[in-house]
Amino acid sequence: MDEVLLHDAIDRYLRDEMTEQERAQFENLRNTNPEVDQMVVSQTFFLRELETYDQTKAFANNLQEVETQLQAEGALAPEPQHGKAKVINLWKKYQRTIVVAACIGGFSALCITGLMLAFSPKNNAQIVQLVNKVNNQETSLKAIHQQLNEVKSKIDPKADLKGTGTSFLIDGRGYLITNAHVVKDVSTVFVQNMKGDNFKARIVFENPLQDLAILKIDDSDFHYQGPLPYGIKRGGSDLGESIFTLGYPRPEIVFGEGYLSAITGYNGDSSSYQIYVPANPGNSGGPVLNSKGEVIGILSTKQREADGAVFALKSKNIYMALDSLKRDTTQTYPNIHVSSISIITKLDRSAQIKKIEDYVYMVKGY
Amino acid sequence: MKIGSTDEQLLAGLARNDRKTIEILYKEYFGMVQAFILNNNGSVDDARDIFQETMIVLYEKACSGTFELTAQIKTYLYSVARRLWLKRLQQMQRFGTKVETLEEVVQVDEDLEDHQKKNEAYLMMDKALTRMGEPCKSLLEAYYLQKKSMQEISNDFGYTNADNAKNQKYKCLNRLKKTFFAHFNKSDG
Structure with a gap:
């Protein structure tokens, strides 16, 4: 059958326009020929789609007309929003945005304030301290030239940074040793570990002549840190021994390496060593350790005009200071246990540092 | 078709594409949908769009003949409008906007x-x-x-x-x- 005629037949069949005879014939054809049947089904489906489309379109048109008409009649106007109500509505509409914006604003303000507080005073202090230090040292150098014999006591306390320094535990219960000049003229002392946790500390003992100070961490957040990995050496050390230091010349803990260059300090001071190690303001009070992990000294001063001339108080000074504490009857001092045995003797350098770094604190005098 | 017709009568009218029925539904429920949209970051134009689409959904249901009214037309319209508006908000990338629901809602996801x-x-x-x-x-x-x-x-x-x-x-x-x-x-x- 011709394609066009077949289609027309399907259309007429679906529209019920066939005579009874035609209809019987067509149904017969449909039953015997699956292709024709398929065409009828597909045509039915498509025409239904077309009709649905048409009806939906008519409905949508109706909707639009009704809407336009009702709108013209004013039946669809939203509730009027006048005066105060308008403000309230605006508030309702944007309150989340406002709250979020306010939160972000507040948070940034807090962050900025926090950052300012965290960084500004320190930096300022360091800058001021550096300036002070130079002036002081110039003055003291003049004094040195004038009064050679009195040199030590004058140069020592002023040759290094006062604002911040380094200290290290000599007793796991919270006793730290540092230089007296680090905590000179400060009213409040805070110590900070390498993780950045701050603890309040007080000065237990201070001897400017020896340039030693003992601090005690007085903070509920501080917990006993267990036996120290390093020991404090009682005896002397030999020329040329390789040494290393840990300190806080900046807020980050810094490692420095060198050797023992003289067994006396500035102008033959027998209580100190001269060491060759990078040292900067802030290193004061830091431990000087030998390769066995024994503390042989406390890094304390640096000679300004000579490169690499750094002085460290000999570790036996610590024992001397503690002994003097015990002998002192005017005041009762706590019993501080200091060990001379290092438990990191066999470790390599980086493993030693890993053990030690938790015990080295930054001192911040305010 | 008069105001006060039952929901069944309204649905039947809708299936016939009866203009009067559309008018009644507009008068009864457009305000509710519009208030909802306006309260949730939408404009008057948004409200008209959403209401038209909501009506078409209801019309399709009415025409399908299988629609059994398990909820009031009011609840159904509100639920559909709410879903449609949520979807629109998402498409406009206004994520995180919590949409207030004051009225009762029914499940309309399948529809x-x-x-x-x-x-x-x-x-x-x-x-x-x-x-x-x-x-x-x-x-x-x-x-x-x-x-x-x-x-x-x-x-x-x-x-x-x-x-x-x-x-x-x-x-x-x-x-x-x-x-x-x-x-x-x-x-x-």
């Missing part, structure tokens, strides 16, 4: 999926018909939708005889089917 499909088919048919151009479009509409006889069509469109008109009708319908199914299959797979 909306249904509507989505129907709407796609509608848009495809619309596109296909527009593309076809005249006189094909009018010819097919006259025969298949207005159910005019081939004889009438021959006269109206000036064909010399009904066979010519039949020929033309066949060609036009084939073209329409082709475009429609091309779109249809594309979006399907």
Whole structure:
């Protein structure tokens, strides 16, 4: 059958326009020929789609007309929003945005304030301290030239940074040793570990002549840190021994390496060593350790005009200071246990540092 | 159809595309939907759009004949409008906006999926018909939708005889089917 005629037949069949005879014939054809049947089904489906489309379109048109008409009649106007109500509505509409914006604003303000507080005073202090230090040292150098014999006591306390320094535990219960000049003229002392946790500390003992100070961490957040990995050496050390230091010349803990260059300090001071190690303001009070992990000294001063001339108080000074504490009857001092045995003797350098770094604190005098 | 008709009567009217029914539904429920949209970051125009689409969803349900009213028309309309508006908000990338729900809502996800499909088919048919151009479009509409006889069509469109008109009708319908199914299959797979 011709394609066009077949289609027309399907259309007429679906529209019920066939005579009874035609209809019987067509149904017969449909039953015997699956292709024709398929065409009828597909045509039915498509025409239904077309009709649905048409009806939906008519409905949508109706909707639009009704809407336009009702709108013209004013039946669809939203509730009027006048005066105060308008403000309230605006508030309702944007309150989340406002709250979020306010939160972000507040948070940034807090962050900025926090950052300012965290960084500004320190930096300022360091800058001021550096300036002070130079002036002081110039003055003291003049004094040195004038009064050679009195040199030590004058140069020592002023040759290094006062604002911040380094200290290290000599007793796991919270006793730290540092230089007296680090905590000179400060009213409040805070110590900070390498993780950045701050603890309040007080000065237990201070001897400017020896340039030693003992601090005690007085903070509920501080917990006993267990036996120290390093020991404090009682005896002397030999020329040329390789040494290393840990300190806080900046807020980050810094490692420095060198050797023992003289067994006396500035102008033959027998209580100190001269060491060759990078040292900067802030290193004061830091431990000087030998390769066995024994503390042989406390890094304390640096000679300004000579490169690499750094002085460290000999570790036996610590024992001397503690002994003097015990002998002192005017005041009762706590019993501080200091060990001379290092438990990191066999470790390599980086493993030693890993053990030690938790015990080295930054001192911040305010 | 009068104000105060039952929900069943309204649905029946809607299925007949009865203008009066549409008017009643507009008067009764447009305000509710509009208030909802305005309270949730929408404009008056948004409200009109959403209400029209919501009405079409209800119309489709009414026409399907299988619609059993498990909730009041009011609740149903509100639920549909709410879902549609949520979807619109998401498309506009206004994520995180919590939409207030003051009225009771019912599950309408299935209905909306249904509507989505129907709407796609509608848009495809619309596109296909527009593309076809005249006189094909009018010819097919006259025969298949207005159910005019081939004889009438021959006269109206000036064909010399009904066979010519039949020929033309066949060609036009084939073209329409082709475009429609091309779109249809594309979006399907």
